[in-house]
Amino acid sequence: MSHKRFDRRLEDIRQALHTMSHDIEELLEQAFSLVGKTDIGAAVDEIREADRAIDAKEVAIEEGAIELLALHQPMAGDLRVLVTVLKINNDLERVGDHAVNIAKGAQRLDDLDTLDEHVPIPPELAEMARLSRQMLSDALDAFVHENAEEAAEVRARDDLVDALQDSLFRVMLTHMTGHNISGCLQVILIGQNLERVADLATNIGEDVIYMVQGKTVRHQGAPDAAEEPGDE
Amino acid sequence: MSTEIEEAGAVRTRVALKTRSLSVHYGDSPAVRDITLEVPTNRIVAFIGPSGCGKSTLLRCFNRMNDLIPAARVDGEVLFHGRDLYAPDVDPVEVRRKVGMVFQKPNPFPKSIFENVAFGLRINGFKDDIGERVEQSLRAAALWEEVKNRLDAGALSLSGGQQQRLCIARALAVEPEILLMDEPASALDPTATSRIEDLIRDLKRDYTIVIVTHNMQQAARVSDETAFLYLGELIEFNETERLFTNPDNERTEAYITGRFG
Numbered sequence: 001m002s003h004k005r006f007d008r009r010l011e012d013i014r015q016a017l018h019t020m021s022h023d024i025e026e027l028l029e030q031a032f033s034l035v036g037k038t039d040i041g042a043a044v045d046e047i048r049e050a051d052r053a054i055d056a057k058e059v060a061i062e063e064g065a066i067e068l069l070a071l072h073q074p075m076a077g078d079l080r081v082l083v084t085v086l087k088i089n090n091d092l093e094r095v096g097d098h099a100v101n102i103a104k105g106a107q108r109l110d111d112l113d114t115l116d117e118h119v120p121i122p123p124e125l126a127e128m129a130r131l132s133r134q135m136l137s138d139a140l141d142a143f144v145h146e147n148a149e150e151a152a153e154v155r156a157r158d159d160l161v162d163a164l165q166d167s168l169f170r171v172m173l174t175h176m177t178g179h180n181i182s183g184c185l186q187v188i189l190i191g192q193n194l195e196r197v198a199d200l201a202t203n204i205g206e207d208v209i210y211m212v213q214g215k216t217v218r219h220q221g222a223p224d225a226a227e228e229p230g231d232e
Numbered sequence: 233m234s235t236e237i238e239e240a241g242a243v244r245t246r247v248a249l250k251t252r253s254l255s256v257h258y259g260d261s262p263a264v265r266d267i268t269l270e271v272p273t274n275r276i277v278a279f280i281g282p283s284g285c286g287k288s289t290l291l292r293c294f295n296r297m298n299d300l301i302p303a304a305r306v307d308g309e310v311l312f313h314g315r316d317l318y319a320p321d322v323d324p325v326e327v328r329r330k331v332g333m334v335f336q337k338p339n340p341f342p343k344s345i346f347e348n349v350a351f352g353l354r355i356n357g358f359k360d361d362i363g364e365r366v367e368q369s370l371r372a373a374a375l376w377e378e379v380k381n382r383l384d385a386g387a388l389s390l391s392g393g394q395q396q397r398l399c400i401a402r403a404l405a406v407e408p409e410i411l412l413m414d415e416p417a418s419a420l421d422p423t424a425t426s427r428i429e430d431l432i433r434d435l436k437r438d439y440t441i442v443i444v445t446h447n448m449q450q451a452a453r454v455s456d457e458t459a460f461l462y463l464g465e466l467i468e469f470n471e472t473e474r475l476f477t478n479p480d481n482e483r484t485e486a487y488i489t490g491r492f493g
Contacts, residue, residue, distance in 0.1 A: 003490035073449055075476045075488040214478025 006072045010081065013064045017085055017092075020057045021140045024092050024099070025133065027051065028197065031099040032129040034106035035190060036121050041110075047103040051096045058093040062086060084211035088143060091200045091207075095136065098193040098200075105190040112183050119183030120175050124168040128194040131161050135201035142208045151208035154201055155217075161198035165191050246273035248410055248440035249294060249331075254308035256289050256298060256464075263289040265464040266308070271410075276432060276441045278455035278472065280448055282487070286464040287444045291412050293317075294442060295331035296324040312410075329356060332403035336415040338395035340387035340402075345370075345379050348387045348398055352406045365405055372438070373401035374431045393424025397431065404439075411435065413443040417450065429454050448488055452476045460484045 027050050034040045034047075065086050068074065074082055109119060135154050142150035168191040172184045206218050249271045256264040264286040271277050279287035289298065296317060298304040310317040317327050329352075340348050349366040358365065366383075370376040375397040379390070387398055396416060403411060413432070417425040432441060432454050445451050451458050452472060459469040460481070468481040479485050486492045 006490070075448065075452070076479050076485045078489045079477060214474075 003072075006068065006074065006078070009064065009068055010078070013061055013068070013085055014081075016057065016061050016064070017089060018140075018144060020054060020061065020089075020092055023050065023054055023057070024095050025137055025140075027054065027096060027099045028102075028133055028136070031102040031106070032133075032190075032194075034103055035109065035125070037106065038110050040103075040106060044103045044107045048100055051100045054096040055093060058089055061089045065089070080211045080214060084143070084207045087207045088140075088204050091203050095197050095200050098197050101193045102190050105186045105193070108186050109183055117180040117183050119180050119187060120171075121187060122168060122171045124164045124171065125187060125191055125194070128161055128164045128168065128191055128198075131157065131164070132194045132198040132201065135161070135198050136204070139201045139204035139208065142205060143211070146208070146212050148209045148212040151205040151212070152217075154205035155209075158198055158202040161195055165195040245270075247271065248273040248275075248312075249442075250311045251290075251293070252309040252311065254290070254293060254306070254310060256286070256293060256307075257305045258301070259303045262464050263304075264293070264461075267461075267466045269459060269466060269469050271440060271442055272457070273440050274436055274438075275456040276436050276443065276454055278451035278458045279442065279444045279461060280446075280451050280458060280488075281461035281467075283446075285461040287459075287461045288414055289464075290461065291414055291442060291444050294410065294412055295328045295333055297328075297333065299324055329406050330408050331410045331412060332406065332408035333412040333414070334396070334399050334403055334416050337419050338392060338399050340390070340395050340398050342386070342388060344384045345387050345390070345398060346383040349401050349405050352402055356406055358406075366401075369401040369405040370398075372404050372435070373397045374427065374434070375401055391424065393420050393427055396420060396424070396428060400428075400431065400435075404435075408439065410440045410442065413441065415444055415446065418446065425450070448476070460487060462487065 027047060030043070030050075031047050034043055065082050068082060072078075112119065135157055138150060139154045142148070142154060169188055172188050176184045203218075206216075209215060209217050247270045250269065252268050254264060254267045255262060267290060279291060281287050289304075292298045293306060293310055294317075298306060306318055312327075312331070315322065341351060343351070346363075346366055349369050350362050353362050353365055367376060367380075370379060375394060378394060379385075379398075387395065390398060396419075400411075400416075416432075417428045420428065429450065432443065435441060436456075443451070443455065455472045457469065458472045458475045460467045460475065460479075460483075462483060468475060468479055468484040470480060470484075474480075475484060476488060479488065483492075
């Protein structure tokens with residue numbers, strides 16, 4: 001039966017996405033670990049190289065999913081899984097781009113003349129990195145577990161990261177002087193990249209809710225994690 | 233005119249035809265079991281399900297085509313304008329004039345294109361301008377431009393897709409309210425199928441259409457509501473978009489994802 005072949009191919013694609021998601025989580029962690037460090041040129045190059053490998057995986061997953069759509073014309077749950085795979089695939093590739101941006105920001109900070117420019121790195125930034133990585137990890141777990149409750153819970157955390165981003169912006173403005181504007185802007189930009197990662201994790205969570213429940217929850221304001229998933 | 237029913241809130245849906253506890257037996261074998269559903273006016277309703285699920289039998293109840301099968305027994309009601317089509321005083325010929333049917337294989341008569349469309353008008357005693365009605369019907373069936381210069385040619389000289397559109401024109405000529413289609417494109421190539429599907433969507437403006445199809449993509453493409461039948465039972469009747477993306481019933485999900493049936 002062709003659906004057995006379909007199931008096998010779909011499982012292959014899910015596995016590939018799962019592997020790619022591990023790569024991305026690692027990449028994000030490595031990129032942020034470079035912030036505030038010195039002599040990081042080689043490490044930044046490694047991150048760029050790893051991102052190119054992720055781009056190739058993204059293309060391969062997309063091609064596999066499109067092939068399944070074209071050959072099997074899936075419906076209902078199968079269709080929702082494939083559409084979700086395509087969207088998560090795209091979101092993960094963008095997380096990879098943000099990881100590269102963070103590494104580049106770390107490089108620019110490293111390039112500053114620290115005798116002239118003191119650039120504070122407030123604790124908000126590390127907290128944003130921790131939260132956004134955790135959100136991403138949890139959203140991907142929700143996808144693997146096909147668990148809408150977990151996905152809704154990820155969505156609910158996005159506001160925390162947004163609040164930290166606002167706080168980071170205010171702190172950096174306070175510390176800006178005529179000498180360290182460039183460095184402070186780099187910190188803000190790193191924060192913006194982390195905030196986008198949290199947004200993408202939220203998107204993934206919303207896509208998982210669609211996959212599991214067939215409900216579109218995007219653009220509907222703050223979620224109520226307690227009610228949403230069980231509400232059939 | 234169709235029956236009007238009040239739905240939840242202020243939305244009004246007109247119902248072209250409804251069944252109440254409809255069952256059909258062929259001898260002792262049940263083919264359709266206790267089906268209650270409403271076909272909304274000017275909508276396209278698709279019946280899907282595996283072979284032998286009762287979808288064609290159900291369709292044939294809507295214009296009493298099952299009367300032609302001696303062993304068939306129909307219980308329950310098929311209500312059209314509030315009257316049961318199976319009431320003793322209802323004339324099945326009149327029913328079939330109001331509820332037309334198009335079959336799986338195009339079945340034009342071995343006559344001219346014109347006569348194929350005019351035939352139903354003549355036997356119904358149509359007295360007005362037959363030529364004008366034939367043209368209207370051929371236009372409505374999206375065939376006029378292809379045949380207007382050869383109306384006297386034999387219908388069997390047309391391609392399969394054109395023959396099927398001719399059969400649709402023939403059905404439309406007697407001005408039915410409902411058009412039943414039993415696998416209308418299954419014998420046609422993809423291009424002809426696409427034209428029939430476009431035509432079905434166009435006809436929705438003026439007619440209520442019920443279509444039986446094995447092709448789930450076709451049901452998804454053309455219909456507004458879809459009914460999934462299995463072993464003679466109505467398992468799910470839902471908006472087509474919902475049924476094919478997020479069905480309410482697990483058996484529907486299993487069938488449309490190819491996991492049973």
